Amino acid sequence: KQHQVKQRYVTIDFNDVDINLFIKYISELTGKNFVVDRAVKGKVTILSPTRISVKDAYRVFESVLEVHGYTTVSSGLIVKIVPDVEARSKGIPTIRQGGTVYPRDKMVTQLIHLKHASPEQVKKMLAPLVSRTSVVIASPDSGMLIITDVQSNIKRLLGIIKAIDVPSIGEELLVLPLQHASAVNLAKSVDQLFRQQVRRLRRREIIKIIPYERTNSLIVFASKVNVRKIRKLITRLDVEVPKGTGKIKVYYLQNANAEELVKVLTNLPAESKGSNKQKGRAPLISQNVKIMADKETNSLIIIAPRDEYSVIENVIKKLDVPRRMVYMEALIMEVHVNKSFNIGVQWGGGGNFADKTGQVYSGFSGNPAPNQYDVLKGLQQSPAVLPAGFSFGILKQGVKIGNVYFPNLGAVLQAYKNDSDVNIIATPQILTTDNQKAEIKVGENVPYITSKNTTNSQQDYTNYEYKDVATTLDITPQINQSDLVRLKIGVEVIKLKNPNDISGHPTTFKRSAHTTVVVHNNETVVIGGMIGQDTSVGEYKVPLLGDIPILGWLFKSHTNSKEKTNLFIFITPHIVENSAELAGMYYEKRKNIMQHVQPGASNIPADFFYKKPDPENSMALSDIGFSELRKKEYGKARQYFEESLAIDPDNPYALLNMGVVLEHEGNREQAAAMYRKVLKVRAAQPAGKGEAAAGRGRGLRKMAEDNLKRLHLPVQPRSGPRSSATPAPRPAP
Known part of the structure; x- marks a missing residue:
């Protein structure tokens, strides 16, 4: 039955209930017999939204009695409920040295054997730390201290006594109440200062400074000389600080963006779901911390206590680090569909095949990739055929077109710049920092006729609107710890269908691709399969005769030609560490330019060479x-x-x-x-x-x-030339 009682869970939620009714409820709940003193009176309010065990309910009961000035005294099968003052003379439990003290609000008597400290001095020190109903008795003859108080407070007092009951010669105890400074912060600073002094002088002195937050006091245990020094120092430090000073710090960032970093610091997740997020505050630190950004100086203005500022400063130092850069080379080219253009790359295609669904990968050129459904075997047997739809691949080292190997994109450009079947649209190169978007746009503004007046008015007019006809490439690189580069790529190519059209109503066609790939450093991404059609209109005529109205058609002709082209985009990222x-x-780039440009070129500065x-x-x-x-x-x-x-x-x-x-x-x-x-x-x-x-x-x-x-030392035979010499970098500025 007792086991079943321990396992029960109840809800204790009372509002302004008579204390005697509450005692009766606990008696029925626990099965204990209570004898209540006539002086026990009052109202009880308990807010407990969750269910608790019967054992915890009894502890709540003891805490409620302690708040109202009463306590429990066990006497056999009966539990007496009496005022705290009378409990001293009743049969309350006595805990001897080494006995376990539980953090409960039950009145007990604790016997403490002091080994070094004087009982009278300890009693004098503990007097302001106990309640008015508690009793502290010093026994100098036996070296004991007898304390009658609730167990929760005795547990705190035991920690203090343990810290000061140490071997000493001429030490003193002093309790210093503080008026303005924080006991915890001041204790750390003063204790660190005096410990360094003792360590420097190589003395064996005991200095203990213990903060007591309940009364915002410092408990000092040291020699008489040090006690006087500590007291004098604390008196000078415990002064009121003018508002707005001492807590404002300015941190100048070296690499990070101030406005972006403020968003990170002030939007840290709160410790609990119920905490309110406030703009400009970091919930994980405290509500008193405020962080603001100064855009002009790229600095952070931080208002925080010194101990919390050190935490924030450590976080900022870890975030304010140099970001690596990525140099990206790109080549955008069109290839005539009749051109044999075999690229040594693993091409990937996906979709539904027959009655099976899912992603299928296959090699269209180079070494064939495994195919789980074997539906692309015909394409694998013809490696020169490129996929008709959108596809992409990755080249490990260099570019292989047909049987020719090109070490980089510049070599491809040099080889095909004079090929009539290959049109080099753009060769953009751009440098950007990690995780920052880079965009290149190359093209022209083409006039479009929006309105035209050809009435019988005195003056005709035509309104034009200029629109971009351009090739746009935007890339966002992101480097991980393994030097893999995640590229978010967006390509858009807009071309005129008929560049020779002079009607004022040009027609354009657009090809675009958006994808995200992950490649290693210096690998080349290939995007292809975007087929477009170029239309050209030509006129052939006999001079003079072809300009005769009506009859001129006998001496001239118009031709319309259409050509299909396949668009390829090559992108190679290079990580730049420093x-x-x-x-x-x-x-390297300068060297390449010097190889292809002769000195004295008009558009190249002379000092370049x-x-x-x-x-x-x-x-x-x-x-x-x-x-x-x-x-x-x-x-x-x-x-x-x-x-x-x-x-x-x-x-x-x-x-x-x-x-x-x-x-x-x-x-x-x-x-x-x-x-x-x-x-x-x-x-x-x-x-x-x-x-x-x-x-x-x-x-x-x-x-x-x-x-x-x-x-000059004997060298052991080695399998190959090796070096154990020490290299020397230049000192960092």
Whole structure:
């Protein structure tokens, strides 16, 4: 029966009910016998919307009695309900040292054996922390402290006594009530300050500063000298701060956008469903925190307490990081449908086939992909045939058209720019940051006649409206942690059906595609299968005779021709990690232009071809080379170091890193010559803090000496040329 009572759940919800009726209800619920003192009177209000167990209901009952100044005293099978003041002389339970104290509101007597502290001093310290009906008795002879109070408060007092009952010589206890400052915050600051002082002086002193939030007081336990110092410091710190000062901070962002970051910080999910979200506040921190953005200086204005500001600052530092960039090359071209155009790519098509539904993948060219329904076998046997409908594919490395391999899109452009069956519409290239939309639009404004007046008025007029006839490409790249690039692609090509039409009513046709793909860095996405039709109108006539009215038709003719074309879009994303890689891309593009454009061209600046030697250019090339060296691209790194040394032969970073490359190639003597030259120019700059720099904090001279010493040690036979030399990045600015 007792087990069944424990498992029962009830709802306790009373509004202004007589306390004696509530006692009777608990008696019937728990089966306990209560003897109620005549002094027990009053009304009870309990709000409990959820069901609770009978055991918890009895704890609520004890809490209600404690709030009204009463308590329970057990006596055999009877429970007495008496005022708190009388409970001291009744048979309340006594808990000895080490006994378990539960967080209940039942009156008990706790016996505490003090090991080090004086009972009188502890009693004096605890006096303001107990209720008026509680009793604290000090027994100096036995070193004991006897406390009569509710269990929940005794549990708190035991924590305080444990902290101050430690070995000491001449320590004092002091309770300092605060008027303005927060006990918790001030305790942390003062305690940290004095602990650092004790640690610096290497003293074995005990200093304890405990905040008591209930009365906003500090409990100080330290030597007499330190107590005086702490009291003086707290008196100076516990002052009223003028409103609006001390809580306003300005954080200047280096990379993130202030307005966007405010949205993130102020729209964090609340801790509970019932919390109210307010504009400009971060619910997970507190309602007193406000964050605003200043667009002009790209900074955040934060109003928050210092302890909460540190939390916000840590979040901002994690979000305010440099964003990687993506350089995208695109090629938009039209191919005549009669042109044999076989691209080495895995093409994908989907739809319903026969009585089976679902997505089906197959290879239209290159290596055939597996086909679970085997319905595209005929197409697989003819790899030169491209899909007639919209499709896309991904090229792992370079572009293969027919049997010709092209390393990049620039090679495709160069090969087909003079092919009459291939029309290069646009070759856009654009650089954008991660997760930011980039758009390129190339075209012209074509006039459309909207109205025309040909009446008998004195002056005829025609109204025109200009519309864009253009090729538009918009891409939004998103880089994940594995260097996969998610591309959200939108392509729109608008063309005139008849470019030679002079009627003022031109007709256009539009081809567009929108898709999202995920590719690796430097892979090429191919979108194709968008077939359009070009219409051209031509007139052939005999000069002069063809212009004769009516009879002229005998000497002229009109021709209409239609040609179908297939539109292909190639897109290659390149992830740009840092400024060195961006500079390297610039030098590569510049080199390509110099190969195809002769010096002296009117539309190319002269200094584009003839750059004056500049040490900064040498350093930039050295940085690019080190970036390639970290990726173990030794061939590319060597080219940049050679260009850097051509500009500045004494560049110590290029010399040292060139030695690392030569050592990797097995040219030990040439590598040693580079290291000796570093010593000769006496470059003692500190090494950078790049992830690949093993010798952090060492000078270039030291690194060169270490590499030379290692070269003169016996070398174990190896399977191939390897290098354990330490590279040197330039220090970050």
